[in-house]
Amino acid sequence: MAGVEQRQNKSGGGKYFFCSGGKKKEVKKETGLGLSFTKDENFGEWYSEVVVNGEMIEYYDISGCYILRPWAISIWEIMQTFFDAEIKKMKVKNCYFPLFVSPGVLQKEKDHIEGFAPEVAWVTKSGESELEVPIAIRPTSETVMYPYYSKWIRGHRDLPLKLNQWCNVVRWEFSNPTPFIRSREFLWQEGHTAFATKEEADTEVLQILELYRCIYEEFLAIPVTKGRKSELETFAGGLYTTSVEAFIPNTGRGIQGATSHCLGQNFAKMFEINFENEKGEKGMVWQNSWAYSTRTIGVMVMVHGDDKGLVLPPKVAALQLIVIPVPYKDADTQGIFDACVATVATLSDAGIRAEADLRDNYSPGWKYSNWEMKGVPLRIEIGPRDLANNQVRAVRRDNGAKTDISRVFLVEQVKGMLDKIQQNLFDVAKQKRDACVEVLKTWEEFVTALGQKKLILAPWCDEEDVEKDVKARTKGDMGAAKSLCTPFEQPELPEGTKCFASGKPAKKWTYWGRSY
């Protein structure tokens, strides 16, 4: 991912490009249309460029911090609206806990703080004064919240307690900051729930994981695998971690999409979160925590983007359709403009997020490229011939396919096309992902597949030391391989199958690979 952090220093000079008609045109000088890198050849640089030129991100003067521009935030808000409504149906309530944690509380759960300590940012001064005690900025809020769970939960009637917050968290990482994917501050939701029984906690872990799958597969059109993390990859201080795992074919890296943890009773013990059950017996609560972050947006860019720019799935696109007038000399320009405005009105009334680009200082070709860069799923062109025939021309961003649509059937046709784009993005992404999966059984095959950037599914003995050993043996410039998840959907594991790495009896099929 070298170069991802690199600033955009595009020259201000004029650029040439081919518009859809195939004619060479000069575009406005100040714009940097077109990408300098290709996705296949320079993935890191391509990503870094596309998030900036697509106007999702602006690099910031503090390394690892990024400005999320409206084009990114609008996607975040659409996912937020969905997820927030779903968890409210599950009786989860939103709250807001402070950004700051005192050191004593932060350090209460030993394993947990070991996991986060190196990344914690500390406030030590206010104005010109030193603080008496340094104060930490939350990297996550378990230790912020749970002292109060202990206070609020007394009896079984106080359970379940289900809270969520939408907030920023800070993890001062030093390795490879990458917009959306790995940043020092990011936005997320974090849910924190407490139950009387392990069964209830187990059930919720999977309900939430299903919502995360839904965000990836149904909103972002990205195939993910549901599974359980290995011991080594389990959330610090938790009992077990489930996740949805995505894969980036270009880099051959897995990426953890979102996690739903069962914390068991570890935190309950440390923070004394006890309750009295119906029979007057004392018990400890069972807890979960779960989160997804703005990382989702980065995965979407990596999976769907192409050499023309972003490609947004219609369900999360702030703008699903852009209407562009294509006036020729001597054409009825006003008539064309009116048709554009009318088209937007018709589509907006039908609930489609549509706008017209009526700017008079850009050519149609420039506008095509501009909105392709921004990834708008569907473009509608209206020229003199379209006007004469009472039709519009629709051009899909995902595959470039062009269709003439009668204005009589505009709404239903556009709706149908948006659905098809959404489905096609998913299908293509799944096909590419699946093509990278390599099922194998030996260490030799494993090393070869890793070199070929494969997503490896291999039988494993499920021993922590063996995973550590795999990491040690695959260390290198590209980063070590590790287990990604043990998928819930397990292929058959024939009696006598050996672990690919240790040769011991295998217990399960597990995905392995390099990861973000």
Add this chain to the structure above:
Amino acid sequence: MAGVEQRQNKSGGGKYFFCSGGKKKEVKKETGLGLSFTKDENFGEWYSEVVVNGEMIEYYDISGCYILRPWAISIWEIMQTFFDAEIKKMKVKNCYFPLFVSPGVLQKEKDHIEGFAPEVAWVTKSGESELEVPIAIRPTSETVMYPYYSKWIRGHRDLPLKLNQWCNVVRWEFSNPTPFIRSREFLWQEGHTAFATKEEADTEVLQILELYRCIYEEFLAIPVTKGRKSELETFAGGLYTTSVEAFIPNTGRGIQGATSHCLGQNFAKMFEINFENEKGEKGMVWQNSWAYSTRTIGVMVMVHGDDKGLVLPPKVAALQLIVIPVPYKDADTQGIFDACVATVATLSDAGIRAEADLRDNYSPGWKYSNWEMKGVPLRIEIGPRDLANNQVRAVRRDNGAKTDISRVFLVEQVKGMLDKIQQNLFDVAKQKRDACVEVLKTWEEFVTALGQKKLILAPWCDEEDVEKDVKARTKGDMGAAKSLCTPFEQPELPEGTKCFASGKPAKKWTYWGRSY
């Protein structure tokens, strides 16, 4: 406001109270129903207690930071939904800028940083490492954002640029932390816009101010005054500041409700935010910034709360109506419970936020007090007699009025009552506020009125030194008086009227008083 910061250390012992029937009942031991302080006698302590017992706030182990519980966040979310939709209609777009600011940028606008420097929290360490350069946490985002405005704005077609973000900010204040009203971290929205002309900026300042009025008057049922701040009270680095000002009769203090600033071209100059107009001439942009925060919720508690607890205006209440079964011995308990559930279903279908409290381990009387403490606007009781008569009994939180309602007209009657409660809360608050207004013309009257906790309207020469002088002359335990705002609605100012403080010719009527 002494005592506001004090923790709740309520004894766990049983408490007695009178339920609506006037009979003495013992309530559950672990609950701290009822308030220890009255609003009129110990306002500070009352406030501190009511936000905790009403389950809006939990005190946190870092002074000046508070936990916003779901009961508070639900109010915030209702206001947010309204405001966010309104600004989107104005073509404002949401974005998210980093929490952190580098010192160089923070200090670029001299007046601005002078205003905020003493309150800035600094991150100096991550993990065990010292940062090379300390990094500030945003107290507000002018200096975070404007370097990028300079980058994004080139020509007149890039204008207006209208961005907003919903986020947390940190101001490490040391004086009197008070939940919602003055806290070291708080939630807000901050809008930052840039225009080609001062006229456009001026217009937007007032459009936003009108939305703030709407939040206070129409959602929170709190009368506010729109006006302009004095030179001394203008936003650090800004050109002029408008605000909506509320008033707390119990303490005789004004409170700035929300501010809409015209920044003029000061920041544009410092951050070089220039553009080329239609004629190819270079110009500087005109900027605004505007914000309202979780302070709104505190003002609502202070204005409407009473000795029974919170009083929530229906428009912002997460729960507008609570249905409580009142089963007597030998009554048809199941029938009553069924009627409660059916009542909630009918009301929910009609868009009213209603729930039933069917807990079997609390008495009806306990429940009445519990939901009164939480401020739910309307209570519906259903007992055997109600069941027999196909009616319910409605009890208003604002004035205790009881009405029997036929279940046939349930929805329309309840809607009507909620509207009346909303209006009555505003009317009563306005009446109380207006009763505190004292129009006066001399220093002697001013001093007397200040001692009587009045909201003072006085003719003023509008000179900065005179305001400084008023502050110096009124300094004391209670805090100095200052100008609150010059209301846009000006009474007639007869020729020859003198300034109440300087004796010079008065230029305007201005509100004065102590403030939060």
